[in-house]
Structure formats: C-alpha cells, structure tokens
Amino acid sequence: MLLKPYRETLALPKIPSLLVVATLARIPIAAAAVVLTLHVVTDLDRGYGAAGLVGAAATIGGSFGAPVMGRLVDRRGLRPVLVLTTVAEVIYWLVAQALPYWALLPVAVVGGFLALPAFSVARQSIAALTPESHRLPAFALDSMTTELSFMAGPALGVLIATSAAGPRVAMLTLAGGILLAGLGLWLLNPPTRADHEAPVSAGERVARREWLKPRFVAVLAVTMAATLVLSGTDVSVVAVLRESGELSWSGLVMSLWALFSLIGGFAYGTVRRGLPVLALFIPMAVLTVPVGLGGSHWWLLALLLIPAGALCAPTITASSSAISQMIPAAARGEAMGLHNSALTVGVALGGPLAGLAIDSFGPTWGFAAVGAVGVLVALLVLPAELRRRHTPPTPDPTEAATGPVAPSAGAVVLSADPVVPSADPAASTADPADAIVPGPDPAAGVEPAGDVELASVRPASVRPASGSASGGR
DSSP, X not given: OTTHHHHHHHTSTTHHHHHHHHHHHHHHHHHHHHHHHHIIIIISOOOHHHXXXXXXXXXXXXXXXXXXXXXXXXXXXXXXXXXXXXXXXXHHHHHHTTSOHHHHHHHHHHHHHTOOOHHHHHHHHHHHHSOHHHHHHHHHHHHHHHHHHHHHHHHHHHHHHTSSSOHHHHHHHHHHHHHHHHHHHHHHOOOSSOTTSOOGGGTOOOOGGGTOOHHHHHHHHHHXXXXXXXXXXXXXXXXXXXXTTOGGGHHHHHHHHHHHHHHHHXXXXXXXXXXXXXXXXXXXXXXXXXXXXXXXXXHHHHHHHHHHHXXXXXXXXXXXXXXXXXXXXXXXXXXXXXXXXXXXXXHHHHHHHHHHHHHHHOTHHXXXXXXXXXXXXXXXXXXXXXXXXXXXXXXXXXXXXHOOBOOOTTOOOOSSSOBOOOSSTTTTSOOTTOSSOOOOOTTTOOOOHHHHOOOOOSOGGGOOSSSSSOOOO
16 A cells, blocks of 8 residues: 555656656766866865865856756757757766866856756656656655665766776766766657647747746745755764764765655655645754754764654655646746756755854754754745735636636646646645645636746755755755
C-alpha cells in the first residue's frame, strides 16, 4: 500500500525513461562546481575566494538564463533549446580549461546563461505527463533521483580532478558528459505539453501579467529561502566539525543528511494529499536553528539534522508541485526556469550568510543565521497566504461566453481556459502541495482563469543547474 502511489506513477507512459535520462543528465552538471573550483585552485594557482567568484559568475549567468531558456521552450519547443544549450555548454567546457583567470570570469557568466536546462525540463515534463492525482509522487521521485545525481556527480568530479589526470581533464570529461546528456534528452524528447493542452506549434501566448502574480512570487521566495537554509547548513556542518576536531566525519554527516532527505522525500510522495509549502518549510527552518548545539560530537550533530533533513526534499517537491498547478501550459517553461533560478540564488546566498555568522559569532551561529532568515521569509509570505485563503474566488466573466473546456479523462487542464474537474475521480483530487495556492473549490468546480494562469551532496531537487556551488536538495 505504501508503494502504490509510486507504482501507479511509474506505470504512466514515459515517466520511467524521463527519470532515468534526467538522473544521468544531471550527473555532469552536479560535478561542475567542484571541478571548476579545483581547476581555479590547482591549475590557475588561485585561492578559494577566486574560485568562489567564478562560481558566483556562473550562478549569475544561470539565474538569468534559466527563465530565458524556459521561455524559448515555450515558444520554440524543446529540441531547438537542447541543441543550443548542449553545443554552447560543450564549447564552454572545452574553452574554459585553457583560459586564464581574468578571461574565465566573463566566460563563466555566458556558460551559466546557456547551461543545459536538465532540471527545469524534467520538472516541466513531469507536469505535462502526470495527472494531478499522480503529480506529488512524480515530483518526489524527481527530488530523490536528483539527490542521487548530486551524490554521484561531485564524487566522480573529485575523483578525476585529483587523480593523475587533473582538473583540466575533468573539465574535458564534463564536456563529454554534457554532450551525452543533451543527446539523451534530445532523443527522448519528453513532452512539455499534455495531450489535452495546446501544442507549441499552435503559437499560444500568455502575457506575464496573467501569471506572474504575488502568490507565484511568494512560492519563489519560499523556494529561495529553502535552498538558502540548505546551503548555509552545508557550510555550518563543516565549520562546527572543524571546531570540534572531528572534520574527518563531515563526509559521513553529509551523507546521512542526504539520506534523511531521501527518506523524507519518499515518505512525502506516499501521502494522499500534499501539504502547503509553508507548512513544510517553517518547521524545517525552525529546526535548523538549534542544530549547531550538537557540534561537540559528530553523531549528535547527525541526530539533530534528522528533522530538518527529512523536510528538505518534501519542501522542494511541494514547491515544484505548487508551481505546476498555478501556471498555464504556454508559460510553464519560463515559470519552471524562474523556479530553478530561485533554487540557484538561494544556494548562492546561503553559504556567504552562514560564513559571515560563523566568522562573527562562532560556528554554531551559522545554523541559527540561515534558519532565522528562513523563518523571516516565511513570516513575510504568511500574511499574503492567509489573505488568499480567506478571499472568495471571483467569478470568471468569460465563462458564460466561452463555457468550460472539458479535459481528457484522468487529467486536469492547467491553461488559460476555465477548468473543470477531471472525469477520473482519482485525478480530480487537487494536490494541495501548493503552499500559496489552494486547489480549486470543489463546490464551485471551476477556478477563475486569471488565477490559473500564471517549473551535491544534499537534498536533491534544489541543486543548481548553473554549475554554481551546489547546495540543493
């Protein structure tokens, strides 16, 4: 019974192949940050601060590039974007290994901007391939497989870069890995629109003002705060264990933390009705604050990481599911790109924030700082969420003229058109994993079109796609 949601989800057409290809495609992306760092430190004989600047440059490029590539997917289809980004990123890694440091910085921005969008494409395709009744376990599977990619990628990158081959060979290996990843996604060509949704060739356009609304921005803010907490926890774990003389145990503690996230993500994917993003994120942030108290013993630190770690993958899963429900198909790629940017920006901010607190007050304060910032973001978003839930839905003035459009059985239309419940009773249950957006009112049966319009060694689905310092689950 526990595995039933996963069995049913994996029985859906193309879902297993999508998860396998996406998992393999993310491995070279996951290895990018550590390989780039080792190249700057070893081959270019620069410090870790200089390496961090290169990672920040790639992060900035990726943050701007992800929504642009997503918009191109919405307008031109997936395959042209895969060709563009695969060729561009292969050239980037081939060229970057031979550049001096001063030239590597601007090139890293371009490389991040044109990075292969394996993360957002997988989530966009999951939204297109799954009815709403199976979307939660599908995104949970995506989260867990991403975790596996970020366990394997950095380890392989370090293995190659620290061997006799060296970081430059590791960068050339990444070029080959990206080429295979792009080719695999191109051959698979996962759909970005469901069968009942207008295809890309129809040229449907949705103005940003129709979906870029406060509730969507609120989900992005919580997503960013979640990865900020996660990447800050990474830095804090290392600092606390180093202070106590147990730095050698840091790898094991990180692996256990990732395991806690995998278990939490698995359990969350089996629930019948998901939870709001805030309901998952607030306890995660609060429970991160006292983790540093266990820094005197590595095993105690690992135990204190269990509650917050178990909520990592569920929080990111809930945010992905929430966005998939509120965005029309014609804008899904851009929205998932913005979601990916939020993940990446949070990762980029968490490490420096924790580091500042550690340098100023001590290692245990790293956990407290990122946890407190997470709680603050949640409190800022909470009033808007409460107002939203107490505001009755506004009737759609166009419904009388156009009438609702019935979806195919077992699916829910997520488009600019009025929505009616699926003919499939199992599929008609809205997944409330959306913290900011409650599902359609079952009594009304229709959600207003304006509301529908709007996709390392730690928990999986927050891994940055830009090749910046990873911190994501």
